[in-house]
Amino acid sequence: MNVIETTVLGKRYGSTWALRECTLAVPAGHVAGLVGPNGAGKTTLLNLVVGLAQPSAGSLTVLGGLPSGSLAALDGIAFVAQDTPLYKNLSVADMLHLTRNLNRRFDRAYAQARLAELGIPLKRRAGRLSGGQQAQLALTLALARRPRLLVLDEPVAMLDPVARHDFMATVLTAAAEDGVSVVLSSHVLAELERVADYLVLLSAGRVQVAGEIDDLLAGHRILTGPAGEASQYAERLGAVHLRRGQAQAHLLVRLSAEDPVPPGFQAHPVGLEELALAYLREPGAAALPGPARSQAAKPSEVTR
Amino acid sequence: MSTLTMRARPGHDASLRPLPWRRMAWVTWRQHRAALAGVAVFLGGLAIYLWITGLQIHHSYATACHPASSLTCTMNFTGRYGITANVVRSFLQSVPALIGAFAGAPVLARELETGTFRFAWTQGIGRYRWTLGKLVPLAVTLAAAAWAFSELFSWYLRPFTAAGYAIPFSTLDFDLRGVAFPAWTLASFALGTLAGVLIRRAVPAIAAALAAYTGLALATALFLRQRYMTPLLTSKPGLPGSAWIVSQWYTKNGKFAFPAQASQMVSAASRLCHGRIVDVPQCLARHGYLQWDSYQPGSRFWPFQWIEGGWLLALSVLLIAATMWLVRRRAT
Numbered sequence: 011m012n013v014i015e016t017t018v019l020g021k022r023y024g025s026t027w028a029l030r031e032c033t034l035a036v037p038a039g040h041v042a043g044l045v046g047p048n049g050a051g052k053t054t055l056l057n058l059v060v061g062l063a064q065p066s067a068g069s070l071t072v073l074g075g076l077p078s079g080s081l082a083a084l085d086g087i088a089f090v091a092q093d094t095p096l097y098k099n100l101s102v103a104d105m106l107h108l109t110r111n112l113n114r115r116f117d118r119a120y121a122q123a124r125l126a127e128l129g130i131p132l133k134r135r136a137g138r139l140s141g142g143q144q145a146q147l148a149l150t151l152a153l154a155r156r157p158r159l160l161v162l163d164e165p166v167a168m169l170d171p172v173a174r175h176d177f178m179a180t181v182l183t184a185a186a187e188d189g190v191s192v193v194l195s196s197h198v199l200a201e202l203e204r205v206a207d208y209l210v211l212l213s214a215g216r217v218q219v220a221g222e223i224d225d226l227l228a229g230h231r232i233l234t235g236p237a238g239e240a241s242q243y244a245e246r247l248g249a250v251h252l253r254r255g256q257a258q259a260h261l262l263v264r265l266s267a268e269d270p271v272p273p274g275f276q277a278h279p280v281g282l283e284e285l286a287l288a289y290l291r292e293p294g295a296a297a298l299p300g301p302a303r304s305q306a307a308k309p310s311e312v313t314r
Numbered sequence: 315m316s317t318l319t320m321r322a323r324p325g326h327d328a329s330l331r332p333l334p335w336r337r338m339a340w341v342t343w344r345q346h347r348a349a350l351a352g353v354a355v356f357l358g359g360l361a362i363y364l365w366i367t368g369l370q371i372h373h374s375y376a377t378a379c380h381p382a383s384s385l386t387c388t389m390n391f392t393g394r395y396g397i398t399a400n401v402v403r404s405f406l407q408s409v410p411a412l413i414g415a416f417a418g419a420p421v422l423a424r425e426l427e428t429g430t431f432r433f434a435w436t437q438g439i440g441r442y443r444w445t446l447g448k449l450v451p452l453a454v455t456l457a458a459a460a461w462a463f464s465e466l467f468s469w470y471l472r473p474f475t476a477a478g479y480a481i482p483f484s485t486l487d488f489d490l491r492g493v494a495f496p497a498w499t500l501a502s503f504a505l506g507t508l509a510g511v512l513i514r515r516a517v518p519a520i521a522a523a524l525a526a527y528t529g530l531a532l533a534t535a536l537f538l539r540q541r542y543m544t545p546l547l548t549s550k551p552g553l554p555g556s557a558w559i560v561s562q563w564y565t566k567n568g569k570f571a572f573p574a575q576a577s578q579m580v581s582a583a584s585r586l587c588h589g590r591i592v593d594v595p596q597c598l599a600r601h602g603y604l605q606w607d608s609y610q611p612g613s614r615f616w617p618f619q620w621i622e623g624g625w626l627l628a629l630s631v632l633l634i635a636a637t638m639w640l641v642r643r644r645a646t
Binding site: 060061062064081082084085087088089091093095096097098100104107108109111112113114115148155 | 340436
């Protein structure tokens with residue numbers, strides 16, 4: 011089952027396309043990281059998934075074929091929006107009661123136990139909690155709905171490292187123990203490397219990379235060799251990205267461990283951050299399941 | 315970190331019946347009880363004032379006005395309380411506008427302004443039920459409070475009507491009585507919610523709702539209300555005091571001569587009677603001029619109330635439907 015499935019999905023605000031020709035399938039059972047520079051369309055895609063926005067083009071289904079925004083979809087998806095909006099003048103207990111009233115399922119015992127564990131007093135107003143506690147409260151409310159899909163938009167952007175770690179630990183626990191699928195957007199690549207096992211890379215409103223992180227890492231190699239021959243091999247191997255140093259050049263290529271390496275070059279495994287950065291620097295390159303990346307895309311040379 | 319686990323989820327194939335409305339009732343009450351309390355304090359304060367002064371007024375009327383046309387009544391009743399009553403009536407004109415704007419505009423504008431709509435509209439209840447479950451109970455509650463208030467105000471005003479000081483159709487209080495007052499409050503609330511979802515910020519939405527309400531109320535009082543039913547026409551003198559005169563003019567030989575305005579009448583009379591005028595209407599009558607009155611009789615008070623209440627209710631339903639439509643299609 012795919013928790014998100016889109017076909018040439020597009021969203022236009024006025025005359026600007028925030029997202030276009032987005033074809034994507036995120037299978038269930040993953041913690042999927044949605045990465046991209048600011049303005050790449052991450053929030054737009056997530057708003058479409060949770061039904062806050064309507065597509066301008068293409069189609070979108072969630073949770074294995076439900077139309078986004080339908081009652082059944084709303085029922086199965088919990089969303090924590092950017093900056094975790096809560097009713098600041100309501101107490102934590104009232105936020106719990108409110109969320110319970112707005113949903114078919116609400117595991118009050120889970121929510122109360124979780125808040126007690128976090129040391130969040132039920133009587134305090136939501137607006138008087140620390141940023142980390144507000145994020146945890148929003149996440150607890152979302153998880154107590156027992157969703158099948160948890161969508162998080164930049165959940166940790168405003169949090170300090172400890173709160174960030176605690177927040178992600180809660181997400182991972184829910185994913186591991188309860189099988190909740192998670193889609194979270196972030197531009198903190200290091201954060202995703204720890205938690206995500208599926209990567210969707212958006213750039214300028216298009217999907218550039220999508221796939222399981224293990225497969226992506228296994229399917230790419232960094233080749234290091236003499237700078238003079240780098241351009242020639244970059245073209246021949248269809249390198250994603252070429253980075254030149256003083257004497258040596260580094261090529262990111264789509265090669266697996268078994269593939270032969272050009273003479274004079276050494277192959278190294280690639281890290282997620284390095285991979286993502288390379289693709290972000292080459293908006294023409296793509297690594298998608300299904301049809302191979304476009305042949306027209308030639309890597310530009312970056313000299314250091 | 316967490317060692318808690320959630321219980322197994324129940325089957326998701328269970329048919330998704332919409333959540334019962336009573337779930338929204340708690341949400342609406344919890345989130346808007348402060349606004350409702352504000353309205354209660356505001357209307358309650360005014361009601362206490364009307365009640366206390368109303369008792370004095372009723373007492374004064376009972377002692378001074380036998381008959382209502384007596385000089386004692388004019389001196390001790392209308393002379394004493396008339397001006398205050400006019401100030402009260404003028405001030406109360408703003409009450410539906412204030413209630414509607416302050417209770418209606420923030421309902422959606424605050425959510426859109428602070429971003430909490432992203433929370434509310436992604437809950438299982440769905441934004442359609444969420445919005446209706448907020449707007450309808452609030453609208454009904456406010457209209458009911460306004461209706462109770464209008465009953466009290468009608469009681470307060472009764473001696474003035476009886477003494478002939480206030481006619482039923484007076485612009486100062488027609489919309490404060492009967493079904494018109496709750497209907498205006500409802501329309502004001504509906505205008506507020508629509509302004510809120512259009513403007514997406516509470517304070518400008520309140521201002522816009524007040525402005526729109528003022529325009530609508532003025533247009534109704536000045537142009538619309540007198541056209542609810544075709545006015546009656548008479549050339550006989552001695553209209554009852556309760557009649558609402560829409561216009562007056564003179565004819566001669568069946569043809570329109572001039573409107574019955576003081577300046578026109580005096581200039582015509584001085585021309586006709588060569589300055590020896592004792593009584594202008596008499597002079598004009600002697601020279602074959604006939605005065606016509608077009609008027610709404612006082613007996614049409616309740617038909618007019620229901621017409622005004624009816625179209626305001628229809629307008630409110632339309633405005634709330636427009637709000638719902640905007641909420642449903644609102645892209646973020």
